[in-house]
Amino acid sequence: MQKVLIIFAHPALQGSRINRSMIEGIERLKGITFHDLYELYPRSDIDIKHEQKLLLEHQFIIFQHPFYWYSMPPLLKEWIDLVLEHGWAYGSTGKSLAGKKAMSIITTGGKQVSYQNDGFNRYTMTQLLAPMDQTAFLCKMEYFPPYVIHGTHQLSDEEVQIEAEKYKTFIQNVRDQTFNFTTAAKVNPENMNQNSRKK
């Protein structure tokens, strides 16, 4: 069992069926802290000390956000800029996050096939997430492959429900350390969401 921190950033949650369903009731799960950045800091006045304290209290850090323009929403970038201070998170004396684990959970409108070097989006998720990977690396954290829900525009209401349940199961497995990242990577190194539709 490890404590999981979900840093959630969605500027327009009211318009996202999939994300609303995913986080529905999530705060009731034990050992998981759901941290809703846009709700807490609508005016971007991030409380840096509080955020650092939260990070120290958890072993597994999840960044959950929609994939906007192949990147994260602005508040999460601002969060990274301000919270991961030099001398605290990185640099010769910045070892606060050393040894922690991190990963991204992402929803995209495009299908997985489009995130291929010969696809519509020309790059794989792993390639597009290189900045996150390097950020974690600089902070001496272990960065796992992402958990992605692709093609959200085309999901039916039932499929949305199924994805939401799968997601909850996944984070509980992460918490209980019963999810085997190595095995999953052999099946699909691009996505820890195993039986996601690859079409």
Next chain:
Amino acid sequence: MSDFYFQAIVYLIAAVISVPLAKKLGLGSVLGYLLAGAAIGPFAFGFIGSEGEDIMHFAEFGVAIMLFLVGLELDLSRLWKMRNSILGFGGTQVIATAALITLIASVVGVDLKSSIAIGFTFSLSSTAIALQILNEKGYMTNDAGVKSFSVLLFQDIAVIPMLALFPLLATIGVASNHSSSASWIAGYPIWVQTMALFASFGIMVTAGRFLLRPILRIVAKTEIRELFTAAALLLVIASAVFMTKMGLSPALGTFMAGILLAGSEYRHELESDIEPFKGLLLGLFFIAVGASLNFQLIGENPGTVASIVFALIFVKFIVMFSLGRIFKMSYDNNIIFSSVLAQGGEFAFVLFSFSVQNGILDQATVAPLIASVAISMAFTPIIMLFNERVILPYIGVPETQKREADKIEEKGSVIIAGFGSFGNIIGRFLRANGVLPTVLDNDPDRVDLLRKLGLKVYYGDATRLDLLKKAGAAKARIIILAMDDPEKNIEIAGHIKKHFPKLTILSRALHRPDAYKLLELGVKHVYRHTLDTSLRVGVDALTLLGNRGFQAHRAAQSFRNRDESALRDLSKLKHDSKDYLNQARQVIRDLEKVMLKEAETKDLFKDIGWDSESLRVDVLKNYPK
């Protein structure tokens, strides 16, 4: 009474004709006044007669007022900072000049007692003439100005021991025979008089500390402006009279009153109330000096008077110039410094009559001395003119520009008018971020409280142009109008647009009509004071109702922007409205327009870029599963 009017007309005509003429000729106002006085005096055209002496006494009050203003500029901490140049320059100057003059007088054959009195009296320069000239030429802030001021200040203080010690020079019997009926302490033994003098300073300081401020606060609270002016005049006259009754110079009394009020919140207000009186009375003083020039006496002893004048100016110039060299002043500054102070002072008139009263000098000796002092004063503007035209061009230009920063040391680049709940948040915020604003407020209780909290707040009605000037409106970059009364903010904005067009205005407005008026005046930064707070309440209400906090926040930002641009649009339309006078109806009509337009959009605000609805429709239509 008609005589009084005639006198007034003579003085005013003389001033109105000669001063502009003198300025036009580049001679400066002081010389203009002096010439006017000489022309109308009993010894020339004789428009005014023997009463010239009384006028002189009356006009000496102008010097008293000037010293009050000088005192106001000098709180104790600034005085302390200047201690080296005051004591070094001032002290050495007085002692060296006094010693040299005493020596010369003794050599010429005056007895030692009288020589000492003359030496010390001649060591003083004219604050009135020197400061007026320095101000007019803009030298006050450069090295010459600062050093001159230090010397003058030391001299003004040195008058105290001189007045106290002169009686000791006299033979005691003579002193009581010449007792002046005007003084309360005359006729008592010398040691009682001396004790009384020191006691009177104690009384002044105590009264200044514990009486003046509360009284001024009560007067200020009535909010009748002329009453404050009256109180200010009363204060100046009372301190002058008190000191005179204690046998001292009135100027000394007012200077002390000034220093005691220098740190007070009423400083700017007092300054601007008293300033016009100073100007008029100083003018009168210069005229009186001119009128006192006894051409008859001068004509009878031209040699004596000429040598006294020459000795006076020459010795003082040499002493000042050597001091300037010792203290490493640059040549140009040193020349200005030495010439502007090379004359007898107005205290000489006081000290000479004091000496006569005390039997140190006799009337026959004093008459040519007084004439010489007056002539030396008249020479100063001429010497300065000569310097400026002939000597300085060969040496260099005095550094009027370089030391500009000193001048505005206290005048921050932000002025806040009105320090109520609105202004005080702005003030605290700026202060917390290293900007020290100059604050003007006209609520005496609040000013007092804020000062106790250690803030620099001045009492005064910011709608007054002269007070704005005093607070540094000509130099500041920003003025924040935060008064509670919107009409006042609009009034100040009008003044500023007219007189200080470079100053950026940030103004608070209460309602839409105030905002319209400010926008019409060309004020670009207008803040309706409840807009942001009201919207924050709205945001919290929406969030508590279950909306996303960020969405509510973005909705408020968008609402605010639309409301602000609607305000600016409507302010342009307003000119065409025939119903301009009916403000209440206009407000409702505007609000109606704004709200009806808002009703067209029913949903909560949406950021299109983060909204996937249209994308989803597109995908489902063009890329079916």
